[in-house]
Amino acid sequence: MPEKYHIKTTPVPPRLPRIGKYGIVDWREDCARCHNCVKKACVYDRHRQEAEYIRNLKYFDFLFFECMGCFSCVQNCTKDLLCLTINSEYQRLGNHYWTPEIIHITWQQAETAAVPVSGAGYRGKFAGQGFDAMWTDMSEIVRPTRDGIHGREYISTSVDIGKKPSYLEFDENKKTVFPSSIVDIPMPMIVDMNPAEYTLARLEPLIIEAVRFTDLIAIIDSAKWPGAVxxxxxxDIDKYLPHIAFHLNPDAPEPPIEILSKTRMVEIPDNDAVLDRIKELKKTIPELVISIRVNLDATGVQRAVELAAAGVEVIHVIADFNGDEIGPKNEKLAKPRFVKEMIREIHTTLIKDGIRDEVTVIAGSGIALPEHMAKALLCGADLISTYLPLLISLECHLCETCKPGIFCPARLEEIDFEYGVGRMRNLIAAWHLQLIELMGAMGMREARRLRGDVGRAMFFEELEEEIFGTLFGSKKRV
Amino acid sequence: MERFSVQKKEFKDILPANTLKTRVPQVEISREIKPAPSRYRNEIAKYIIHRSDDCIKCGKCAEICPYGVHVLKPGYKYFAMPKSYLCTGEACEKTDHFCIPQCPQKALRMVKNPMIEALGDYRWPADMLLATWRMAETGAPPSEAYEYDYHCGNSGGGFDRIRFKFPEKPPVELADDEIDTSIILNRRDDGRPRIKIDVPWYGGGMSFGSVSNVTQLSKARAAVAWNIFSCSGEGGYMERMRPYDDHMITQVATGLFGVREETIQRVPIVEFKYAQGAKPGLGGHLLGDKNTPAVSKIRESVVGISLFSPFPFHSVYSIEDHMKHIDWIKHINRRALISTKVSTPTDVDMVAVGSYSAGTHIIHLDGGYGGTGAAPDIAKKNIAMPIEYAVAKVHKFLVDEGARDKVALIASGGVRTAYDIAKAIALGADGVVVGTAELISLGCVRCTRCSAGRGCPRGIATTDPGLAPQIELEWGTQRIINLYNAWRIELIGILKRFGMRSVRELVGRSDLLMHLDYNNDAHDSSTDSVIQPRKSC
Known part of the structure; x- marks a missing residue:
């Protein structure tokens, strides 16, 4: 049996006091000092920890918010002096898309590398926007699994990047010929460049270390070479280069050929001369897989399809970091198109054109949770790219104030190398485990086969129309 | 017994000799409603009443308040702390019994409780929790004076966007006792008992290990009182449950924990658990910390290790395999009904009709948002469709296949209130299974920590010897009995407004529902799906 992809992890505790959801406010004035103080009875020992924390406080800039929200002390206090409250600092985390819940759960995974587990059922919205408007399928009785009954150890999360041959070719010695290179990575995910809004910390060496450890690939702006390592x-650069895909920034000098030739993939920003550029590069380094970065603006979908038709082997489509279409929004539509819809359009068009297997689609933007990775694949991407979750794993608040001279609440400039790599590694490992959870439930043994398999997905709009539309008629226009 | 349509003698005839020998006397539990106040000193309230030192103990407030907020116990010099949770708050301001302005010393002050923001979630908002606690305490729906907005949650879809289209006036005026809330669980003419339960719901499976002994027993005893069922869950059948055998469902799940012939022979319903709403497509999951010596003994496992049930049944690859499973149980227990619990994949309709053809009596659909136990967050949120879709889809398919009146369709997974129960039935279910609501009635605040460390800090979903004793059996039983009574009152209220004499008339009547996001202009398409109750039901 081939060696299984497994990421070895160890817990990496946070550097800063945790920003929990709940805190206890204590109106001490009327305390009876009774011997049965509920604080002693806290199942989680939080009150004692809080007291210790306050005693050892170095900075007075964080409050203690690690209450688990069980209300036990609040409800048992003899004088009814305690009050449970939602931490306002928690509520300020992130934005409308990268919600406090997402940031919190990302921190948790970066610390433990474990699949987040909780009880008491689901607490959230019925459905939401974007990836929250779809559910993944499961297998049951009439088709226990699509790929046969198996254990999780047989699930492969590997995917290929590059042009897949549609038929076998043989040379004169009857040996198989592969007309183009394919990069095989063990998980359908690569790490993208950081968006301009989040550029304060110099994180590239940490990211490169983390992707080498996890056997993934990170896209690195060539303008940052060689300072990125x-x-x-x-x-020991030969060890790292296979895990680096340079984004060939037209405004910066290119990395030397001996460096480029040791990487497996490069990325070129889309432009009118991009096909010529691909030819040049292929001439110099034929085995290099070349990806074109296409912005998903009003013409992005069309452009991606055009490039695929022109023979481009990898297209990396990017929306804004909330997953919305880039650029001025179409005023006729109530809201900008989300990356999910754009991936579906690209995928279905490529199928209609009969060229789907000849191009790899990497979908970026808006990938905030591991289920987004699986859902993006079900919508038609071969793999995803993401960056912000890795940044968040370092306790970033996503406050969007990454400017020199402005205080970073996560103190990102002070982070230790081991800590940073460990947190990113843990997060990637947790995402990998959760992808396996979803694939196990779907009965899918290969991540490659998730691509575009909408039969393994349920879309909110379609279920509403199919089931509630029959019962309740036409839907109101919002 | 009343709930079986065949004679008691016949049961004994078909019970295996070893079951008869080991059968213990069955316990009777009264359905009587008794107050079961919160076990906590400070019940969480929407409004807080503060009494200052200016109070002269004149007693005016206690005199005028009809809700009992102010208590001056006989022989006491000072007022007890105000029972704020009984205060109706702003709704009281318009009445002549609002205590604040009438206090001669202006010693009383009322504020909104800021903690309410931290209580509850989209599916179980604070008002729904508070109302459920009140129902569990009193056995009646909360007074309208409290203005609890509890019939719907804030999830923004499914039950929370569906409303009943009540007629302005009931077509027939009915008294409460003219309305029948019972349902039949065996709709096949196969010689097995035609079990009737008095209300269209029963308790969900929660295994020993996931919840405490007292929680399990409280559920079982409430089931006895209401002539319904409770379920052992997949963690094995405890000996302590034996006095309640006639109201228990035992589960055969993929882990087969504690599954034995004698436990299967004890009960009137055996449930195959293929999947569960908490973690559809994944097996059951008991974290190591909750695998205590007592739990490991019944599950025949090693203390402290996490227990994962496989998924799926590795002996079931088709409906034919499923049929073999059913036949196996039917031969072991010749009086048992078979329930098949499945979750809600995209082809849930095919699963249901396949299960029917395999010989199941009850199709139990557990929707993707359900569950009480520990589950990966990614599974709870993302896998399988919500029950609101699945019920309607399966009901329609079974009608089209001509199988609907031969099988009981039971829904679960996010059923929280009597209104949810009625909506699920109108969408096509015969009845529902509830789980979380039972735990809420025992004082759960949905902190979601059931799975971590020692388990539930409120003593409900834990086997920790320091935490579990927080609940007394009598209290727990009464709270659930009371909640059920309040739900039945509300369900009767709904049926009354439609002039229906039986809850069975409501099955599949989606024409009585409306959805807030739709124009509700469908051409009465649902009337084809209405199941006419059989005369014998």
Whole structure:
């Protein structure tokens, strides 16, 4: 049996006091000092920890918010002096898309590398926008699994990047010929460049270390070369280059050919001369897989299809970091198109054109949770790219104030190398485990086969129309 | 017994000799409603009443308040702390018994409780929790004076966007006792008992290990009182449950924990659990910390290790395999009904009709948002469709296949209130299974920590010897009995407004529903799906 993809992890505790959802406010004035103080009875020992924390406080800039929200002390206090409250700092985390819940759960995974588990059923909205408007399928009785009964150890999350041959070719010695290179990565995910809004910290060496450890690939802006690696990495650079895909920034000098030739993939921003550029690069390094980065603006979908038709082997489509279409929004539509819809359109068009297997589609933007990865694949992407979750794993609040001279609440500039790599590694490992959870439930043994398999997905709009539309008629226009 | 349509003698005739020998006397539990106040000193309230030191103990407030907020116990010099949770708050301001302005010393003050923001979630908002606690305490729906907005949650879809289209006036005026809330669980003419339960719901499966002994027993005893069922869950059948055998469902799940012939022979319903709403497509999951010596003994496992049930049944690859499973149970227990619990994949309708053809009596659909136990968050949120879709889809398919009146369709997974029960029935279910609501009635606040460490800090979903004793059996039983009574009152209220004499008339009547996001202009398409109750039901 081939070696299984497994990411070894160890817990990496946070550097800063946790920003929990709940806190206890204590109106101490009327305390009876009774011997049965509910604080002693806290199942989680939070009150004692809080007291210790306050005693050892170095900075007075964080409050203690690690209450689990069980209300037990609040409801048992003899003088009814305690009050449970939602932490306002928690509510300020992130934005409308990267919600406090997402940031909180990302921190948790970065610390433990475990699949988040809780009880008491689901607490959230019935459905939402974007990826929250779809559910993944499961297998049951009439078709226990699509790929046969199996254990999780048989689930492969590997995917290929590159042009897949549609038929076998043989040379004169009857040996198989592969007309183009394919990059095989063990998980349908690569790490993208950081958006301009989040550029304060110099995180590239950490990211490169984390992707090497997890056997993934990170896209690195060529303008940052060679500063993207630290001295120790540079000393052993051959080990790292297969995990780097340079984004060939037209405004910066290109990395030397001996460096480029040791990478497996590069990325070129889309432009009118992009096909010529691909030819040039292929001439120099034929085995290099070349991806074109296409912005998903008003013409992005069309452009991606055009490039595929022109023979481009990998297209990396990018919306804004909330997953919405880039650029001025179409005023005729109530809301901008979400990346999910745009991936579906690209995928179905490529199928109609009969060229789907000849191009790899990497979908970026709006990938905030592991289920987004699986759902993007079900919508038609081969793999996803993401960056912000790795940044959040370092306790970032996503406050969007990454500017020199402005205080970073996560103190990102002070982070330790081991800590940063460990947190990113843990997050990737947790995402991998959760992808397996979803695939196990779907009865799918190969991540490659998730691509475009909408039969393994249920879309909110379609279920509403199919079931409630029959019962309740036409839907109101919002 | 009344709920079986065949004679008692016949049961004994078909019970295996070893079951008869080991059968213990069955316990009777009264359905009587008794107050079961909160076990906590400070019940969470929407409004808080503060009494200052200016109070002269004149007693005016206690005199005028009809809700009992102010209590001056006989022989006491000072007022007890105000029972704020009984205060109707702003709704009281318009009445002549509002205590604040009438206090001669202006010693009383009322504020909105800021903690309410931290209580509840989209599916179980604070008002729904507070109302459920009140029902569990009193056995009646909360007074309108409290203005609890509890019939719907804030999830923004499904039950929370569906409303009943009540006629302005009932077509027939009916008294409460003219309305029948019972349902039949065996609709096949196969010689097995035609079990009737008095209300269209029963208790969900929660295994020992996931919840405490007292929680399980409270559920079972309430089931006895209401002539319904409770379920052992997949963690094995405890000996302590034996006095309640006639109201128990035992589960055969993929882990087969504690499954034995004698436990299967004890009960009137055996349930195959293929999947569950908490983690559709994944097996059951008991975290290591909750696998205590007592739990490991009944599950025949090693203390402290996490227990994962496989998914799916590795002996079931088709409906034919499923049929073999059913036949196996039917031969072991010749009086048992078979329930098949499945979750809600995209082809849930095919699963249901396949299960019917395999010989099941009850199709139990557990929707993707359900569950009480520990589950990966990613599964709870993302896998399988919500029950609101699945019920309507399966009901229609079974009608089209001509199988609907041969099988009981039971829904679960996010059924929280009497209104949800009625909506699920109108969408096509015969009845529902509830779980979370029972735990709420025992004082659950949905902190979601059931799975972590020692388990539930409120003593409900834990086997920790330091935490579980927080609940007394009598209290727990009464709280659930009371909640059920309040629900039945509300269900009767709904049926009354439609002039229906039986809850069975409501099955599949989606024409009585409206959805807030739709124009509700469908051409009475649902009337084809109405199941006419059989005369014998």
């Amino acid at each position: 630290n001295e120790s990495q540079m000393a």
